[in-house]
Structure formats: structure tokens, C-alpha cells
Amino acid sequence: MEPKIGVYVCHCGSNIAGVVDVEKVAQFAGGLPGVVVSRDYKFMCSDPGQDLIKKDIKELGVNRVVVASCSPQMHEPTFRRAVQDGGLNPYYFEMANIREHCSWVTESPKEATEKARALVSAAVRRVYYHQPLENKEVPVHPDTLIVGGGIAGIQAALEIANAGRKVYLVEKEPSIGGHMMQLDKTFPTLDCSACILTPKMSLVGAHPMIELLTYSEIDNVSGYVGNFRIKIRKKARYVDTDKCNGCGTCMTKCPVKVDSEFDEKLSKRKAIYTPFAQAVPNVTVIDRAHCTYFLKGKCRACEKFCERNAINFQQEDEIVDIEVGNIILTTGYKLFDPSPIIEYGYGRLDNVITSLEFERLVNSAGPTSGHILLKNGKEPESIALIHCVGSRDEKYHEYCSRVCCMYAMKFAHLLKEHVHGAQVYEFYIDIRSFGKGYEEFYNRVQKEGTVFFRGRPGEITDVAQTPEEKGKLTVQFEDTLVGKKRRLPVDMVVLCSGIEPHDDAQDTAHKFNISCGKENFFTEKHPKLDPVATMTDGIFIAGCCQGPKDIPDTVAQASAAAARVLALISKGKVEIEADTAFIDEDKCSGCRVCNLLCPYNAISYYEKDKVSRINEALCKGCGTCVAGCPSGAITHRHFTNEQINAELEGILV
Amino acid sequence: MINGKTTFLNEVASIPACDKINECVQCGVCSGSCTTAEHWEYPPRKIIAMVRAGMKDEVLNSNSIWYCVSCYLCTARCPRNIKPANIMHALEAIALKEGYKPPTKTTTMYRSFANSIEKNGRIYEFGFMLDYFFKTNPFAALKMLPLALSLLTHKRMPLLPKSVKGKDQLNKIFHNITTGGSR
């Protein structure tokens, strides 16, 4: 069939037309070999735009379509559908990216138009050699993996499990709950955090459709949307979870004391422990790095006293292989450590504490039973809360961490409640109380007597300049609304620092084949229109691993991700793109170089026939084997040498 | 150009090292860190706000900026990496060039300092101090006499300037800059 190419150059409003002379490009395209019609239009992706294509296919017999517009990431599916609706195989379509690759990155209109012509010429030459291809359909495995058992993971797990689908919830700590479990009250409702979280944790623990794997990590991920294969490493607890009933006797007998991570090192736990009383599962774990038996071969007190014989020092890590159709990452956050901000004295001056440390102090289940105490055991009379510590700062984190204004004001309220007669001061740059009930909460805190000073402190110092400052922590700041530098002595300083990604965020992203952004938060598919999906089909993100947010937004994202997963499961199948590779068995010499090259383990060697074959369901069309085959036996559908060479010719000519 | 007009803000922003002045969020860390802010009529942060507001006369007639000791705590701590110390010195230069007379002796001190360099190629400390006290308050020099004597007796105050041939080159350099070179 003689190729009859239709070229459509999009204005994209002024996105392209503002820089590229689209009419000239369309005109130029009209003169290229094989082109029977060339048009330009304001918005090709719109209905009328798509209708242009369909009409030309019907009336002019166009059988190859080139659209010069945005990135294929944006609208390749849109135009392929339009071409298909017009009655043509969707792979007879090629896109020239004259927006992201041209108008958006080129300043000079002359240069941009020149480049657009080259890109269109390339696309026209290429599409000449396109072949009709059929997408494959693969089934979607109905199970789901959720990585991270904080509130986001718990919410997503319950949503999916309540829909009758199986969920594997993997959490690296010995219990689910995450940071929310450490909080005392939550803003703006002042709900007790544990009280609203533990019922959900219980449901997760008891749910027949949720398989909870705590103290576990993901070793390996392979596969593709609908068909992921995961290796989970269940780290050895050295405690038999079927036998342990959480009675806690072992904990009372263990002689080793270790700084409690859950209590932000403000109290001690034992080497055999549950992180907190309401742990789910309510089973202990032995911290092998501190256990006397593992370090010196002695003790074994826990084993001696355990009535259920649940201790097993011989236990080993267990690898569990699972298959799932979709994955949701809800790995949460880490609090910015203010130690590098030397002028604030964290780690050097007594009674300068972080927000999580404050949460543990004010929590009635915390190390001081809810009493706010200084290092010397007394109650503070005056407390300073510093906003934006390590945030909105080019030296640490440029971004605003969204939740700190609100939690700092929550602290002010709690201080007024817990410490009789406390003088509370908040030091801010801007008050960001954006959510439902948040501004009202700010007003409430003001009514309760907390004083707000607009001025980010220059330093916190213990070097006294006046008698009043002796023995105190002095906040040196400018009261910017008054315009004077001031020094305010207080007893305690709480540094309200921001949310940041975990240190291993990039490793995690790499493992799951997604990306991290500039600040190492996971990158969403589209920040406005697709915040819970990623560029990798079948992998979703929710909660603070995507960016700082409060609990309401975290829960909303978790439910959104769950809905996306359930939609895929409900549809039951996914279309796999047809641009996979295949091996010409006559040319294959059986050298197996491709087997090792394939990053998706899609190629296997068949001993009997002495050739390699590609599993098209696993093949992602990356092209590595095509380039690596010494015999040139592998062809990449939709990326044949002919097509690529034509494209190059189009650019160079 | 910020907002495309010739404004005081643009004038300051175009001076080397002062280009980020429009990025200030007025957080106040500079003032809160400033070693001498207690003496400033308008602390550093406010000066920047006043520059943005175009309040040239108020800024340059005030003695505030002349209290900057270049300790650079502001610059080390500014979350937007703005250089307030450099901005203060830039404002000082504008004030001197345009003949403002804020109520401070530091203006005279800077001029005496610059004169000493132009005359000798280097700072001739004794001469510079004589020049300064003569121009401001000769009686204040008497107060400094014990200090001057102790420096003299400890061999730390040479009474005569060293002759530096390079001073001719310096003056040529100044001339070139003043006359705008080839522009």
C-alpha cells in the first residue's frame, strides 16, 4: 500500500506557536515526499483536532499520520486512539515533539522553527516505514503489594482489602503505625493520634485479606504492570511469631538497655522488645546488634523465662516470593535533623529539642508520662517554638514543609494545657494555616495567650548578656513587625523542623524503577492531574514519600492510590505496548549474550533448539538486546533499523 | 531589571553581589544575627525593605548602614543566600557618591581611609588616623592618645609612610574606572 502521509502541526495555543512559526512548518511539511496533506491547528488533542485526522483518513485515504505537537508522554495515546477510530492501525502514527524538545527549550524563534522542521522531517521519513502492530493484553494479578505501614499504607491496605482483594503490607519496623504513632494530639481537631490510629492498626492485623509482613524489607522487584514478582526478606526476629503472645515477660528479664528509637532516644528499651505497647503484631523482636547472646554468646534470659518457648536464636531471614498486579509505595518520611544548624545549638545546648522529641514528652505514654520537663527535671516556665528550621532555606531545604506551622501551634496549645502558667512564644516568618479549621485553630492559640513574633531567630545562645539571661536559653531575633533586634530568654526551645525523604529514597526508587525529584521525594506522574501515579505503570505512591503533607491529605492520597489499583484489578487486564523485540531464529547463533543483557529477564535460551527466545509479555522494548546481538538477529518492532535510519536522515537533511 | 524601571531598588540590585536583593522574604535572620543591630535606627532587614519601597532618602540619611562591621553572620545565615553585608556597603558607596550626610563619623573615616590608599598605595595607619581626627574631632584624638602611645612604644605604629611605587598604578586604575574606560 502506497504510504499517504498526513501531517498535523499543533499550535498548542501559544506554547508552540509563540516560538515556532507553525504555518511555515506545515507548509514545509506539505512539500515532503509522501505527504498528501499538511495542516496546522490550534489544539490538535481536542475533539475538532482529532476529527481533522479522522476526516482525512476517510476522505483523502491518508494511511500514515504525523502529529507535530507535545511529548508522546502527553498525547501519544490520544492520537493513536484517534487514528484507530479513523480506521487505521494505531502504529501507523508518529509524533514529533516540537514542544518539550523545541518551543519550550529554544529561545530564538528562528532556531526553533528550523528545529521543528528537522523534527517533522524526521517523523515523516520514519512513519513511511511503520508497520501495523497489535497490542497485547495481559491479565492483572488481583493481589497488591503496599510498602510501608504508616497511616498511608494502613489506609490503602484497608481500602483494597475491604473491596475483597488481597494485600501484602510490608513494613520494615517491627510494628506498623509509623510516625503517626509517635504523635500525641493531631491538629486541628486535637484527636489523640494513637486513639484514631490503633483501631485501624487492629483492623489491619485482623483482616483476612491483609497479609502483614512486619520487620520485612523488599529485596527485589521484577516484572511489569499487572505482573510483578517480588522477593520479600522477612528479617529474623529470633522470636516465633506463632508462639509469642506478647506477654512481655522477656522484656522485664532482659538485662540490656538500648536507646528507644520510638521515644526519640529519650528513654530506654530492651534488646528484646516491642517498640510500643500497642504494637501490631504484638510480638517481640530481638535487636541482634545489642543482644548479649549474639555479641558474647551469654545470657539467654528471655529464652529461659519465656513460657511459650517462643525464643529461637537459630531463626534465619526468610525470603518470601510473591506475585502482585500493583504496588503502592507509602514509605513515609524522616524529620530533618537540626544538628547542622549550629547557631540553634541542637545537640550542644541542653533543652533545645526537636518536634518529635516534644511529641514524646507531651505524650502521656511517653518517657515523662506527659510532663514537659527540662534536663534538670523541672518544668519550664517559658518555651520558644521556632518555625522553618531547615526549611525555606537554600542551605538545607528550599521547600516549605507545609505542616510545621500547624504542628508548632498545636504544641503551643498543648504547652498551655500541660504546663500551668507557661509563657509560650512562636517565632515565624509566615503563618501557613491553609486547611479546614486551620485558621480558626491559629486564632484559638492566640486567644489562649501564646505570643507570636514575626522574625526567624538569628541564634539560640547560652552566653548571657544580662542577669535575666543567666542560666537560660536566649533567643536572639528581630521582631520584624516592630523593627527592633531583641533577645528573649526562655527555658526551653523547640525546633520545628521539616519533613524530608528517607536517606535511602533514591535506592528505593531505583529498586522499583521510579524516579526521585530534586529533593528526593518520589516523582508523581503529574503534579496536578496525577499525583498518586508514577511514570511506571502499576506503581503508585501516597503520603509523605511524595511530598510533605498532613494526615488528612495523606489519607486522601492513600485512598486515591487504592482506588487506582482497584480500577486496574476490576478491569482485569492491561494493554501492553506492541513495541517489543523478537529474535529471528535463523540468524540466532545461540551465543546468549542477549540473555545477560536483558534488564527484565525476558530472554531465555532454549537448549533443545539452541536459540534464544524473547517473552513478549516481559519485554519492555528497551532495545538493549537489539544493540547487543552480535549477529544482528534481534529486531525491535516499531524501532527497526530502517525506521531509525530514516528518522536520522530526516534530521540531517 | 526588576519591574523594568529605574528605581532605587534596581540601582542597588545592579551593584556587584547585590543582585539577589529582590528575593528577600523579610524573615529577619540578618537583623537577628547582626552584631551591632542594637545601634541601627533601621535594622538590616528593614533597610532592605526600605530599599524595595524606594525610600532612598530615608535609607541614606540614616546612620544605620554605617554600623555594619562586616562580620558576615547575616550572609552566613540568610536562607536565600542574599549578602546583606555587601548590600550595606553598596548603600554606603551610593551615599558617599551622592553627597548624603548621615549623622555618623564613619563616613569621614571611610573617606580618610580611601584617601590614605590613594595617596600612599597602602594604608598609612598613623596618617589616616591623624587625617580622620583632624576632620571630625581633634579632641577625641586626645582620648586615643594613651592607646596611640602604647602602640608606638610597642613598635606597632610607624610614624612615616612607606614609599610604594605602585600607588601611581592605583591612581591610573581609579582614573580609568571613574572615566568609564572605553565605554
Add this chain to the structure above:
Amino acid sequence: MKYYAYYPGCSMEATGAPVEKAIHAIAKPLDIELMELEDWTCCGSSPFSGVDKVKAMAITARVLAQAEKTGLDLVTPCSSCYTILREANELMKEDHKLAWQVHEALVSVGLSYNGTVNIRHIVEVIYNDVGLEALAAKVKRPLTGLKVACYHGCQQVRPDYGFDDSELPNWLDNIAKSLGAEPVNFPLKARCCGSSLVISETGMAIDLIHKLLQNAQDNGAQCVLSTTCPLCHTALDAYQSQVNSRFKTKYNLPVLAVSQFIAIALGLDEKAAALDYNVVSPKKLLAPYFSGKASLAKAESAT
């Protein structure tokens, strides 16, 4: 032997004399050779940039042009010169208009600067190129038991050029330890002495100096080990009597520059360490070390 181009700065010949003399005394024992730039001129410094920034940068560039000809790293002991020289380097890289203006001015006197000079502070040279271990190995007269407050001053560590911590630096403390001394906790170790305005705002500067001396004394210091900056040294040393008369205090804290301390610890004599130049005499405090009785006293108290 390591070679460096050396830029002392204007104050070194006058108020900075003790610091400078000691630097030259310790150079050879530390295997460094400081080659002073010929006929050098003023670096410009803060007051000049308060008069005309472009002119100031241009005269800084003259110094850099001279240094570039030597092909060596340019070392200066004056923290103020150090900051100005480094700033000029960085600014001319970023601000092309400024670089062009400066270039034209230099060309008019037959000079040019291509931005290749590596500017270093002598304290950093001692710390990195000589090294604490080598320094300790050369110590012949350890300052055992001497409690020193190590004053780094502002412009040695700020703006942050990657040289020690800009809030609580400790390079001088580490050098002091290598010399056998005991650095005390000194929270104001990198705070301003006010010397850039000591002539026109004497009261304000004296107040700042007072705070520093008080902080050093409150923390048990017997003396101050100051950086090589002549302004810092003069402020703490020569102005100490002014602090006493204004605040009715009785400070008698000898202030020795790190170069002087090194000279003493390396076993050089009082003249080499320029002790006569100090206004607050350190001779009484250091007498036991010169007579060798200090180590004896320590040994006695140990038994």
C-alpha cells in the same frame, strides 16, 4: 619546602607587627617559604567597598594580577584581606560586567588577571599543608597546661569558603592542642571584635571587645590565642586597657597570635616570637615555659 606568594596587607607592618614577625620566624622551621609580592598595594578592604565597589575590586585585582605572575598560591595572614581577595575572585567570575570594567582598568596599567589565583589563609596553610601531626612533631617547648581561648574572628570563617566551620570553628583549637596547650570552651570564638569601626565607633567596638574578653575569661582562659588577623589581635591586645578603663574591669589576658604561639612551641626565643610587641605582656605567663619549669611543675603535681 613549599613555596607561596605572600601578601601581608597594610596593617601587618604597623599594628600587626608581632603577628608578622612571628610568621616569618616560623616559616623556615615549618618548611614553607613565603615570597612577598613586590611593591604590593592595598587590597581595598571593607571601607573602600563602602566608597566605591568597582574601584575597590579593581585594586584588589591588581594584587591578584601580581600574584598570578608568580604562578603560586597566594597566602595572606590578614583575615580581612583574605575575604576581600576571595570575594573579588568569586565576584568577577559571576559578574561579567564587573570583570570587564576591572580588566580594562588593569590593562590601562599594563596588567591583566585571568582568575587563576588560589587564595589561601596562612592558618589554613598551616593546617592543611604543614599538618597537625608534622606541627606536633616539631614542638620542642610544649605549652602543657596552658589554657587558651582560641579566637578565630569573623572573616577567617565567613563568608563560608569551606574553611573550617563558620559558626564554631575549631582549627585554632586543634593547632593549640598540637602545641600541647588546652583550648577552653569559647562560644564567642568567631564573633566580631568590631575593629573595622574601632576608629569611628570606638565605644561600640570596645563593648564588643569586652564581651569577647569576658567570655574567654569566664571559661577559664589564661590567655587568648588569636588568629593572624592584625585587626583582631590589636583589638584584643592593644585595646584591652581601653576596655578596662571603660568598664572598670581588670583584664590582664595576654593575646598572642597563633604564629607567636607556634614560634614559642617550636623552641624559638622571645625575640623571634616578637613578645616585646604585645601591649598586654605575656612574659610572666610564659616564663615557666621558657625556663622549662612548666613541665617540671606538671610532673610535680602528678606525683
